[in-house]
Structures are given as structure tokens and as C-alpha cells.
Amino acid sequence: MTRRYDPDRRGRIIDAAIRVVGRSGIAGLSHRTVAAEADVPLGSTTYHFASLDELLIAALRQANEGFAALIGDGGRLAGPGADVATTLARLTGEWLAGERTGVELEYELYLAALRRPALRPVAAEWTDAVSEILSAHTDPTTARALVALLDGICLQVLLTGDTYDEAYAREMFGRVLLGGGSGPREGAAAPGGDG
Amino acid sequence: MTRRYDPDRRGRIIDAAIRVVGRSGIAGLSHRTVAAEADVPLGSTTYHFASLDELLIAALRQANEGFAALIGDGGRLAGPGADVATTLARLTGEWLAGERTGVELEYELYLAALRRPALRPVAAEWTDAVSEILSAHTDPTTARALVALLDGICLQVLLTGDTYDEAYAREMFGRVLLGGGSGPREGAAAPGGDG
């Protein structure tokens, strides 16, 4: 068939994989489903990606850019004096209100990483990326806690089906931030102590 | 086969399912694997549980009792004046340090609920149960945030493989608690705002 020399082929397979996972979950991802979605032959997926894990890693890594781009975009969180809690709560709301598949995909990644060590670095990338952006506005430890709280809040929304409560999120982000530094510094929470 | 009248059969299948999920993940759960683990015939699992979801719900519900029992046990969190943050951080550490499979199972099923709506009520039960216990020591909204933060911290530990930092957890729990009431009351965070 006259389908050779398709430099975007690999990227299109990744996009298809993201759509498949977004629609059917990781459990629904197979060489066949992604091949059908991308409209490429079955052999093409196995050719470009030696294993499903490899494809999954590529797909999730690409999906990871979603929220990081959102909160990093144009420095919408910028300004040390800006109300980080308010902005973060609003951006989270936008993220949740936007393409639901993006958010679900993100946490689907978490689920998969629990069992597939190969995926953990990718999951860590997401945490690190968001933490780093937030670190511009508070100390790194507080940033990490914000990410943890953000994850927990998003999970609660996704699992209960409740609507996202922006005021609640803002309040809780604010509490975590109040205990931390208002600008980037280190060791505010004395991590590393045995407790 | 003289295997009739086995009243524990159902419970033993659930236990086997928990072991299977703990060992191989939800992806490794099938009628056959759980039947083999429980040493019962294949038909027995389909007889006691019409679908895998049903079995999964039963397993998740049973696994749910783990942490709730831990923090509710003997009122170890008791005393409104007690340092809730310290105790919660310690209990979380105990939970994470104990049977790792228990924690992994908890979040595996938790995250599985993202894709299986049938599991969501059970996941909500977990959140509600822990929230309610914590509500004895702070207002309900703060309790919910504590659960969210707890979930996020546990996920970070499980996903990064880092050791649990009890001092960090105590610090962040404390920040969330500081903004809330020291005893049970309502509306501290004004949930239900414009959201």
C-alpha cells in the first residue's frame, strides 16, 4: 500500500492512543484499538512501538503537558504578590471544566504507574513540573504539598461526581500557602526529619 | 465433588481477589485467577458474583476498612485538644509502613473507580468514612481537605517510591487544620461559593 514516508505516523499513533485512553481507559488500550483509531495497520503500531508500555509512556508524556502548560502559560500565575491560591483554584477549575479526558487521562496515568514502574518517572515528571512552577511563588516543600492537595481535590471531584468547588479549593490552597514562605525559599517545613 | 455447603466460600473468594489484586493489580484480576487463588472452581466465582465489577466492589469495600479501622481504632485520634496533625501523620506512616499491599490496593481500587462508575460509591464510602472520623476534631470541610491532602501525599509516596516524610505530612496537615475550627463545626471554608 502506498502509505510509506509518513513522518507524522508516529505522532498520529500517539494522538490516537491518547484518544483511546481518554475514551476507554488504559484497559481499553491495545495495539488493535489504537491502530483502528489512528487508521493505520496493526503492524504499524508494533513497528513504531516495541511494546504497549513504550506507547503508553509516549502518550502520557505528551498528555502531561496539559496542566503544566495551563498554569505555566503566559505566567498567569506570575507575580509573587499575586494571590496564588485564587489563581491556582481558578486554573484547576478551568482544567476540570475543559476537556474532561485530559484530567481523567492524568489520573489514569497515576493508576497505571502504581503497577508499572516504567511509568513512574512519567508520573513524577508531572508532579515535578507543577511543583517547579509553583516554587516560583512559595518554597518547594509548600509547592509539593499544593500539588498533593490539588491531586486529592481533583480525585474527589472525579470520584464523587460533585461539581468542583472553587471557593473550597481556594481556601485550602490558601491555608497551605499561609504556613509557607510567600516567595521561593527552602526548608520551611523541615522535610527530612524522622518525625 | 463434595464441596457443597461452604458458607465461607463467598468470603474466601473476596479474600482471594484481594490477594490477586495486591499481587498482580486489577489488570491481573479475572474469574480464573481468583478461582485458582481461592482454590474453587471457575464456575463458583461466576456463581457468587455475577460480574467482575461486583466482586471488585466487595473487595474494595472490605479493603476500605483498613485505614478507617486504623484511625478509628480505640479512639487513637481522640481528644479535641490532641494534636490531630501529629496523630494523623503518625497513623498515615503506620499505614504506609504496614502491609504495602493494603495501601496499594486501596489506591488501585480508588483510581479504578475513575473508569468504573459502579465503584464510585464505594470509593466515596472511604472518603466519607475517614472524613467523618476526622470531623470529630475539626469542621467537616477541613476534614474533607485533610482527606484530599492525605490522598495526595500517599499517592506521591507510592508513585515516587520516596520514603514517607512524617514531619512534612504533620506540617501540612497542621496548616490545613490551623485555618479550620479546632472542634466540629460547619461552614468554616464557606463551601458552595461561586465555584
Next chain:
DNA sequence: AGGGACTGTGTACGGTCGTACACAGTGCTG
């Protein structure tokens, strides 16, 4: 321009899955 090496494709295979269903074994009822 022609041949060789390589990229890309279609098919076929072994294995596992969920499920359905016919059948065997037991306890209750009269």
C-alpha cells in the same frame, strides 16, 4: 537503470478472557 537492503504491512497462531449452559449432587418435603 538495476539490484540489494530495509521499511512497512497483512495474516496467522497460541493463549486468555468472560460467559453460557448442560449436568451432577444434595437437602427438604411428603
Next chain:
DNA sequence: CAGCACTGTGTACGACCGTACACAGTCCCT
């Protein structure tokens, strides 16, 4: 004690999966 209704079991079926592999089409080198 006999028959019946029901619980529990084993097997068989169709579908889907990952993977391997033989084959076709295209580019590069001489």
C-alpha cells in the same frame, strides 16, 4: 424412603489479545 427443586460444577464457545513472520513496496548505491 422416594422424588423434586435447587445449588454448585465442569466444559465448551466465541472474541480479543500480543506477537511472530512471510511478503510487498521503496530508496540508495553502483
